[in-house]
Amino acid sequence: MTAVIRLLIAAIVAMQFTSAIHAAEAVKPNIVIILSDDQGRGDYSAFGTKDIRTPGIDRLYAEGMGFDNFFANCPVCSPTRAALMSGCYPDRVGVPGVIRDIKTNSWGYLAQHATLLPKVLKTAGYHSAIVGKWHLGLEPENLPLARGFDHFHGFLDDMMDDYYTHLRNGHNFMRRDLKEIDPEGHATDLFTQWACDYIRERAQAGGPFLLYLAYNAPHDPVQPKSDWLAKVKTREPNMPSNRQKLVALIEHMDDGIGQVLRTLDETKLAANTMVCFSSDNGGILANGANNGPYRGGKQMTYDGGLRVPFAIRWPARIKPGTTSARRALTMDIYATACEVSGVTPPKDIDGVSFLPTLLGQEQPDTDRAEYFVRREGGPQYGGKTIEALRMGDWKLVLNSPFAPAELFNVKADPAETTDLASREKKKFLELSAELRRHIQRGGQVPWQKSEQ
Helix, strand or coil, X not given: CCHHHHHHHHHHHHXXXXXXXXXXXXXXXXXXXXXXCCCCXXXXXXXXXXXXXXXXXXXXXXXXXXXXXXXXXXXXXXXXXXXXXXXXXXXXXXXXXXXXXXXXXXXXXXXXXXXXXXXXXXXXXXXXXXXXXXXXXXXXXXXXXXXXXXXXXXXCCCCCCCCCCCEECCEECEEECCEECCCCCXXXXXXXXXXXXXXXXXXXXXXXXXXXXXXXXXXXXXXXXXXHHHHXXXXXXXXXXXXXXXXXXXXXXXXXXHHHXXXXXXXXXXXXXXXXXXXXXXXXXXXXXXXXXXXXXCCCCCHHHHECCEEEECCCCCCCCEEECCCEECCHHHHXXXXXXXXXXXXXXXXXXXXXXXXXXXXXXXCCCEEEEEECCHHHHCCCEEXXXXXXXXXXXXXXXXXXXXXXXXXXXXXXXXXXXXXXXXXHHHHHHHHHHHHHHHCCCCCCCXXX
8 A cells, every 4th residue: 555545544533533523413302490599609519518418410510600699680580580491681671670470579571572591402403392380470471481592390489388289379270382281290200201201202302402401499488208308307406407307308319310311311311401500599598408618598698698509510512520719690691501502692692601611621700790789568668679899809889778788808708708988999990880780771671561
C-alpha cells in the first residue's frame, strides 16, 4: 500500500469520525426539569447534611454538575415558576406574587405576551408535558395546554390542603389535560408514576421531549406517608418532630426522583437527557428546614429564602462529579434549554444560558444586577412588594415594605449579619437606583386580569 493511499484512507476515516460526532451532537437532548416545593438549600445529603438521606438527588450531583450559587427568582412559589417558564423576571410577565384561587388574595396574572418554554421548544420538534403542580393561573387562557404544553397531568392550584384528598379550599384542581380527575393515593406517588409513564410513552413515540415534573413536596401541609416517617423516627429518634416529618416528606420525594432516573435508564434515554433539579424557594424555618448557613427562609429576601439546590446531569455532555461557583437564577434554565435544543429564545428574556459552564468552558459571572421581587397581601405586606438586588458582592435587601432597606457585602458577610447601609452610602444609593429601574420595568406589566 502506497503512502498516498494510506493518507487517503486515514483522511476518509477521520472524516467519518468527525461526521459521527456531528451527527451525535445534532440529536436534540430530552429535557427533564424537576422542581421541588419549599426545599431548603441544605436539605439533601450531598450538601453534607447528616440527618437526611437523598440518594436520588445525590445521584444527580454525582453524575452531573452541582451549582454552589444558584438562586430562585423569588422566595415564594408562583413568581419562580413564572421565571422558569418564561425566562424573565417574574414581574415582567405579570407574576410578582402568589397566584391563588381566591381573587382577593391573588397577586399575579401570567401575561399573554410571554412565550413559555414548551411553546418555544415546539419549534424544534419537542413534545412537552407538565406533571404535578402548575400554579400559574386558573383562567382558561392560562392553563398548561393553552400555554404550549401538549400534556398535563397534575394539580392546577397553589397548594393541597391534604396530600391524599388533593383538594384546595374544598375544590378539586386535579386534571389530566382538561379533564377533572380524582385519583387515589399520596400526591408524591401519583406525580412520580405519571412522570415515569410519560417517559415510557415518549421512548416508544420517539423524538425529543420536555418533561416538567413539579412536586408539591415538601410544601405545607407537611404530610409524609407513615412508612417514610417511621423510617426517619427510627433512624433519628432525637430529631425534633417537625423536622422528622419534613425529612420524611423530602426522602419520599427523593425516592420518586430515583424512580424517574431509573426509568430513563430502563428506556435507554439517560445518556442524551438533560435532567435539572432545583427548588422554587428556600425552606420554611418553622417546619425545621435546613437552608444552609444563610439567613432566613421562604418568604424572605435574605439568601436563606433565595438560595436553592441545583444539580444538572447530561451524561453525553456534562462531566460527572463537577461543581460550579458561577451564579445563576431559575430563569437561566429557560435560556439554557433553548441553546441545547438549537432554538433562538425570544429577544427580550432576562435569562442567560449557562451551557458553556456545563460543557466545562470558562464562563464568568454576568455583570447584570440580579433582582428579586415578591408582592403579597395581609397586614404584614399590605399588597405591597419586598425586593432584593445583588450587584457583584453587594446586596440590597428590603425584606418588609414597612422597614428600611439594608445593604450587605455578601462576599465578606454571606450570612447577612451586618447592615452597611449607613456606612456605605454611595453603594447604597447605587443599588437603590438600580432597584428602582427594575421596579419601573416590572410596573409596565399588569399583574391583575382586566375585567373589561
